[in-house]
Amino acid sequence: MSKVDVLGVQFDNYSEEEFRQKILAQFSEKKPTFVVTANPEIVMKARENQKLLQMINEADFVTPDGIGVIKAANMLQTPLSERVTGYDLFEFFMKQANRKEYRVYLVGAKPEVITAVNKKVQTKYPHIHLVGLKDGYFEESIEVVAEEIYQAKPDFVFAALGFPKQEQLLNLLKKLELPAVMMGVGGSFDVFSGQIKRAPKLFQKLHLEWLYRALRNPSRFKRLLIIPRFLKAVKKQVKANENTSH
Numbered sequence: 001m002s003k004v005d006v007l008g009v010q011f012d013n014y015s016e017e018e019f020r021q022k023i024l025a026q027f028s029e030k031k032p033t034f035v036v037t038a039n040p041e042i043v044m045k046a047r048e049n050q051k052l053l054q055m056i057n058e059a060d061f062v063t064p065d066g067i068g069v070i071k072a073a074n075m076l077q078t079p080l081s082e083r084v085t086g087y088d089l090f091e092f093f094m095k096q097a098n099r100k101e102y103r104v105y106l107v108g109a110k111p112e113v114i115t116a117v118n119k120k121v122q123t124k125y126p127h128i129h130l131v132g133l134k135d136g137y138f139e140e141s142i143e144v145v146a147e148e149i150y151q152a153k154p155d156f157v158f159a160a161l162g163f164p165k166q167e168q169l170l171n172l173l174k175k176l177e178l179p180a181v182m183m184g185v186g187g188s189f190d191v192f193s194g195q196i197k198r199a200p201k202l203f204q205k206l207h208l209e210w211l212y213r214a215l216r217n218p219s220r221f222k223r224l225l226i227i228p229r230f231l232k233a234v235k236k237q238v239k240a241n242e243n244t245s246h
């Protein structure tokens with residue numbers, strides 16, 4: 001099965017390596033490629049807003065970003081291959097862009113973070129052509145920003161504005177038919193710049209990155225409350241499926 005439905009969001013059932021290759025293949029054909037990395041928080045927000053749900057389901061690729069989505073797919077007896085995070089894909093595509101000297105546009109995060117991101121790109125990925133760098137607290141409309149990005153002719157656009165703003169911006173670029181890989185990466189610039197530390201490997205292995213982040217930044221704790229609501233909704237879906245299959 002190539003699509004897995006979790007509370008209305010249609011996830012692509014690929015391994016991380018398959019996502020990488022399929023996205024690059026589409027890019028090499030010059031097709032506008034919009035990638036959504038959806039976590040439980042995004043699924044819950046999309047459930048409450050038909051327009052957002054439709055926007056996600058019209059994306060070219062939807063990856064399961066978070067162990068919660070993997071658990072949900074198991075509960076629904078339609079398992080997904082593996083967790084594929086925005087941050088890991090971002091790192092992979094940046095490496096690729098460096099190797100191939102691609103044009104990259106980065107938009108999002110606080111001004112001091114984007115400045116630190118710029119420095120890090122210069123040292124870590126010196127062959128990348130940074131054709132745009134913009135913090136995520138702009139006053140213009142996303143239509144104006146989309147046009148600005150379009151004019152810069154990037155091969156890759158990474159938007160770190162949080163959901164749904166980043167996806168709305170990328171969706172506009174997709175409609176403008178920008179022949180690029182366009183991906184929302186949430187808080188990735190904060191991590192990449194060193195502003196926020198990624199969880200130690202042990203936390204990553206145990207799929208407890210969310211816990212590490214919440215411990216370091218208690219204001220995130222209330223966002224975790226979404227998880228029990230998410231699991232409750234999945235259980236309800238499991239029951240509904242059982243009833244229709246009998």
Ligand code: UDP
Nearest residue numbers: 108109110136137160161162163186187190
């Ligand atoms: N952000 C932004 N503009 C805004 C709101 C948020 O650039 O108007 C940035 C924020 O600075 C952070 C990122 O968007 O770098 C979202 O981070 P969050 O931790 O919410 O994302 P997650 O990874 O949880 O989706």
